Amino acid sequence: MSLSVTPQFALTDDERALLPSDADVESYAEHGWYLSKRLFTDDEVDELLAASERYYAGERDRGLPVRPPKLAYWDPSKGEVQRHNDYVHYEHDGLARLLRKPLIGAVAAALARTDEIRVFQSTLIYKPPIAAEPTNVVPWHFDKHYWSTCTSDRMLTAFIPFHDCGEEMGTITMVDGSHRWREIGRDDSMTRHFAEREARDLDRLLADNAAYNGAEVVKVPMIIPKGHMSFHHCRTYHGSPSNRSGLPRRTISFHLQDGQNAYRKFVLSTGEVLAYNHDVLVRLLADGRPDYSDPEFCPVLWRNPRRPADGHHPQEV
Numbered sequence: 001m002s003l004s005v006t007p008q009f010a011l012t013d014d015e016r017a018l019l020p021s022d023a024d025v026e027s028y029a030e031h032g033w034y035l036s037k038r039l040f041t042d043d044e045v046d047e048l049l050a051a052s053e054r055y056y057a058g059e060r061d062r063g064l065p066v067r068p069p070k071l072a073y074w075d076p077s078k079g080e081v082q083r084h085n086d087y088v089h090y091e092h093d094g095l096a097r098l099l100r101k102p103l104i105g106a107v108a109a110a111l112a113r114t115d116e117i118r119v120f121q122s123t124l125i126y127k128p129p130i131a132a133e134p135t136n137v138v139p140w141h142f143d144k145h146y147w148s149t150c151t152s153d154r155m156l157t158a159f160i161p162f163h164d165c166g167e168e169m170g171t172i173t174m175v176d177g178s179h180r181w182r183e184i185g186r187d188d189s190m191t192r193h194f195a196e197r198e199a200r201d202l203d204r205l206l207a208d209n210a211a212y213n214g215a216e217v218v219k220v221p222m223i224i225p226k227g228h229m230s231f232h233h234c235r236t237y238h239g240s241p242s243n244r245s246g247l248p249r250r251t252i253s254f255h256l257q258d259g260q261n262a263y264r265k266f267v268l269s270t271g272e273v274l275a276y277n278h279d280v281l282v283r284l285l286a287d288g289r290p291d292y293s294d295p296e297f298c299p300v301l302w303r304n305p306r307r308p309a310d311g312h313h314p315q316e317v
């Protein structure tokens with residue numbers, strides 16, 4: 001059997017020690033979240049912060065060729081609200097260079113039990129240090145709702161703070177085990193981003209879904225030391241409270257897809273075909289579907305370097 005050797009994805013021994021253990025992978029399967037070991041050095045995190053400041057000052061290495069319909073794109077004219085900026089891995093090489101660290105993909109691959117991880121989206125987030133700022137509150141949601149055009153249920157997100165991130169800062173908070181809940185008959189409104197929805201409706205939705213599953217809502221704030229990151233499954237409910245720390249909360253939500261993920265047509269009850277922002281950006285497959293493996297927008301972050309060229313998928317990393 002011939003091997004496709006992809007040396008850029010080989011990990012050093014030190015990096016392999018930072019992968020989740022078997023028990024960690026089991027725990028992620030049970031709880032739907034995982035707090036990583038220290039995947040970035042202090043220097044790397046400081047570089048992320050500096051690169052984000054240059055991004056906010058207007059630095060770009062390239063611009064999106066068209067503006068997709070639901071793009072999150074803060075600019076200074078929006079003022080001191082919570083900032084969300086999508087596609088930073090595409091537009092800004094300084095941020096991309098750090099985000100493309102193969103170790104992050106290898107950790108995600110172990111958790112998702114897959115042998116390839118591609119970038120799906122990256123959103124640079126900033127919560128200004130204003131305790132009463134209403135836009136700083138992230139209502140309960142799970143990410144798969146926004147990714148209804150994706151075939152995969154293994155997608156996941158690395159939440160990467162640029163500093164120690166605890167409760168005072170309004171850190172991301174997981175609803176333990178909620179990725180295993182069955183969903184009450186969903187309606188189309190779930191495909192709309194939380195920023196466009198009433199927080200109260202989403203609170204009720206969480207409570208109703210918990211009751212439907214006979215489950216308790218156990219909220220686990222992720223206390224994340226600098227250089228560590230938290231991972232969550234695409235069906236894990238999560239949200240975050242206001243920033244009461246007096247300092248800005250700076251993070252990137254790095255959304256990841258497994259190698260098998262592909263576009264699927266998702267029709268809303270109105271008959272409208274749902275579109276994700278990628279659908280107007282990425283190249284098309286021969287059959288006309290958007291290609292969620294377009295290396296321009298969805299590059300491979302990590303692939304098992306021992307993966308055989310014939311496409312069989314050994315699980316070991």
Ligand SMILES: O=C(O)CCC(=O)C(=O)O
Pocket residue numbers: 125138143157158159170171172173238239240253254
């Ligand atoms: O910014 C937050 O606290 C939540 C971010 C989020 O929803 C995500 O990473 O999927």
Ligand SMILES: [Fe+2]
Pocket residue numbers: 141142143238
């Ligand atoms: Fe989210």
